[in-house]
Amino acid sequence: MRFQLLDIVFNPPHPVTGEAVPPSDRLQRVIDHAVLAEELGFDSFAVGERHAGEVLSSAPTVILGAVAASTSRILLSTGVTVLSLLDPVRVAEDLATVDQLSRGRLEIVIGKGNEVLQYPLLGLDIAKQYEYLEENYELLRLLLSGEDVSWQGRHRPSLEHATTLPRPFSGPFRIWHGSATSRFAVELAARWGDPIVSANALQPREAYQVLIDHYREQHAAHGHDPRHAYVGSGSGGLFLADTTEEAVEQYRPLYEGLVRAQDARRHDPAAVGKVTSFRTIEDAVERGPALVGSPERVAEKILDYHASFGHDLQSVSVNHLLEPSRQEDVLRRFAEEVVPLVQAEVSTTLWSAADERRAAGFTATGAVPQRA
Structure with missing residues (x-):
């Protein structure tokens, strides 16, 4: 299995003390964590994108540019690029720039994103979010893979003989599709033979497994090579302590604060995947995707989910409201105590020499010969 550190760059005040992290400090910690993740042997570092709420990831390509300049080996990613909101021409330009800065x-x-307020903020109709996603994705593919592009669509002006610059470092970089609540994303991925990343953050595992299973069925139905049907999985937060009981008690204030904050948003009860299905930290640890516990228990949980999902990539996030030294301690313990336990049981060809679609400049060690 491969491992990724994801930061969506949430920046709400502490739910107990009310203390807020200055934006400059919060953004610097993103860079610091990317450097630490590379040092610890994480395979990938991802930055989210949101344009509403108490989040500082409205310009993820700027952040990734800084990460590219501060690292030399780790693979860079987005989690997710909210393509429904964006002009594919600018996306191609911005991300190819990051690809060049990172040397592939x-x-x-x-x-499509999971924040409904982004659409009116940017003057777009949320009822058309899936239409935007499909059209923008197909245009982005064209722009990354070729030059002198002519194109017509429904939601933006046509293009005549367009070439975006810079070009990607070594041909078009791989595009994964984020999957959270609907079949649309996994069907789009399967149609084009792309991999997916399941959010696996707020709902019971069954809600995500049905989408993963449908993806694999559709990927095969479209005649694509199953070797390329990679699956990633998110998690419901990461926190480690010597025992699971200690981890639960220490993480409780932050988890309860998260639930209160979600409740305060007053989401439509019918809106699936907007708030956690697990009201207590005990429930989240026992039945949900929260990776909270001893290193041994967290490794067991990842393997348990792998038995359901068969995923190749595990993405984790640490809560930014922990003390910076504690955030680093959690990441270090995860890399040193959890990852080896999981990798002893699960292998993958993802990002190895056998994965011919991997990022051209990715030079991670520890490649393994076959998928589990």
Whole structure:
């Protein structure tokens, strides 16, 4: 299995103390964590994108440019590029720039986003979010893969003989599709033979497994090579302590604060995947995707989910409201105590020499010969 550190760059105040992290400090920690993740042997570092709420990831390509300049080996990614909101021409330009700056260490994840307020903010109709996603994705593919592009669509002006610059570092970089609540994303990925990343953050595993299973069925139905049907999985937060009981008690204030904050948003109860299905930290640890516990328990949980999902990539996130030293301690313990336990049981060809679609500049060690 491969491992990724994801930061969506949430920046709400502490739910207990009310203290807020200054934006400059919060953004610097993103860069610091990317450097640490590379040092610890994580395979990938991803930055999210949101344009509403208490989040600082409205310009993920700027952040990734800084990460590219501060690292030399780790693969860079997005989590997700909210392609429904964006002009594919600018996306191609911006992300190819990151690809060049990193010398070919970029792969991206695209999606429609999980924040409804982004659409009116940017003057778009949320009822057309899937139409935007499909059209923008197909145009982005054309722009990354070729020059002198002529194109017509429904939601933006046509193009005549367009070439975006810079070009990608070594041909078009791989595009993954973020999957959270609907079949649309996994069907789009399967149609084009692309991999997916399941959010696996807020709902019971069954809600995500049905989408993963449908993806694999559709990928095969479209006649694509199953070797390329890679699956990634998110998680419901990461926190480690010597025992699971200690981890639960220490993480409880932050988890309860998260639930209160979600409740305060007053989401439509019918809106699936907007708030956690697990009201207590005990429930999240016992039945949900939260990776909270001892290193041994967290490794067991990843393997348990792997038995359901068969995923190749595990993405994790640490809560930014922990003390910076504690955030680093959690990441270090995860890399040193959890990852080896999982990798002893699960292998993958993802990003190895056998994965011919991997990012051209990715030079991670520890490649393994076959998928589990």
